[in-house]
Amino acid sequence: MSFDPVVRLADATRVHGDGPQAVHALKGVSLEVAAGELVAVMGPSGSGKSTLLNLAGGLDTPTSGAVTVEGTPLTSLTDGERAALRRRRVGYVFQDLNLIPSLTAAENVMLPRELDGVRARQARREALEALAEVGLEEPDRFPDELSGGQRQRVAIARPQPGAPRSPRSWRPCGSPAGTSCGPRGAAP
Numbered sequence: 674m675s676f677d678p679v680v681r682l683a684d685a686t687r688v689h690g691d692g693p694q695a696v697h698a699l700k701g702v703s704l705e706v707a708a709g710e711l712v713a714v715m716g717p718s719g720s721g722k723s724t725l726l727n728l729a730g731g732l733d734t735p736t737s738g739a740v741t742v743e744g745t746p747l748t749s750l751t752d753g754e755r756a757a758l759r760r761r762r763v764g765y766v767f768q769d770l771n772l773i774p775s776l777t778a779a780e781n782v783m784l785p786r787e788l789d790g791v792r793a794r795q796a797r798r799e800a801l802e803a804l805a806e807v808g809l810e811e812p813d814r815f816p817d818e819l820s821g822g823q824r825q826r827v828a829i830a831r832p833q834p835g836a837p838r839s840p841r842s843w844r845p846c847g848s849p850a851g852t853s854c855g856p857r858g859a860a861p
């Protein structure tokens with residue numbers, strides 16, 4: 674079976690800050706993730722999991738070493754190019770979700786699409802479909818009117834600006850229709 678890494682970290686380090694305050698959050702991490710592969714990163718609090726995901730998702734760059742997403746070395750990109758790759762190719766559910774409190778669940782999901790030029794009516798249709806897919810039945814509630822799990826579902830349903838929504842290539846986690854999640858067509 675061919676192994677085609679979607680994400681590749683090669684001897685990646687990330688140091689936060691400098692001088693005596695420097696925190697060596699990642700020290701020489703190498704990792705390859707293939708298309709369709711599900712990976713769980715486990716470790717104690719403060720061990721560097723978010724730092725690793727920030728590098729793999731293009732939110733941050735390594736202090737040394739290389740990070741490649743779909744064959745593109747992130748360190749070769751300008752900030753603008755990296756932001757575009759992140760918008761179009763990366764889905765990221767933040768630890769604190771980053772939902773906008775003044776927008777309803779549906780509006781949170783619609784917003785990135787509207788920023789990408791999709792008309793409100795179409796964006797709402799897509800948002801309701803995505804929210805139904807993750808089993809969220811309260812699209813017009815605000816984040817503080819939802820449970821923690823429901824808020825997570827909204828964050829999962831929220832597309833990255835510019836991400837293609839049709840045909841959808843990713844089956845969101847948490848759908849009541851199935852217990853598995855991941856790329857469509859992959860074995861559960």
Ligand SMILES: Nc1ncnc2c1ncn2[C@@H]1O[C@H](COP(=O)(O)OP(=O)(O)OP(=O)(O)O)[C@@H](O)[C@H]1O
Pocket residue numbers: 689690696697698716717718719720721722723724725
């Ligand atoms: N911006 C930053 N500036 C300084 N230190 C940081 C910064 N971000 C993270 N760190 C430090 O880097 C280390 C790794 O942090 P990270 O957030 O990656 O851990 P984590 O494994 O995700 O933790 P948790 O499970 O608690 O979310 C920690 O010691 C943290 O204090």
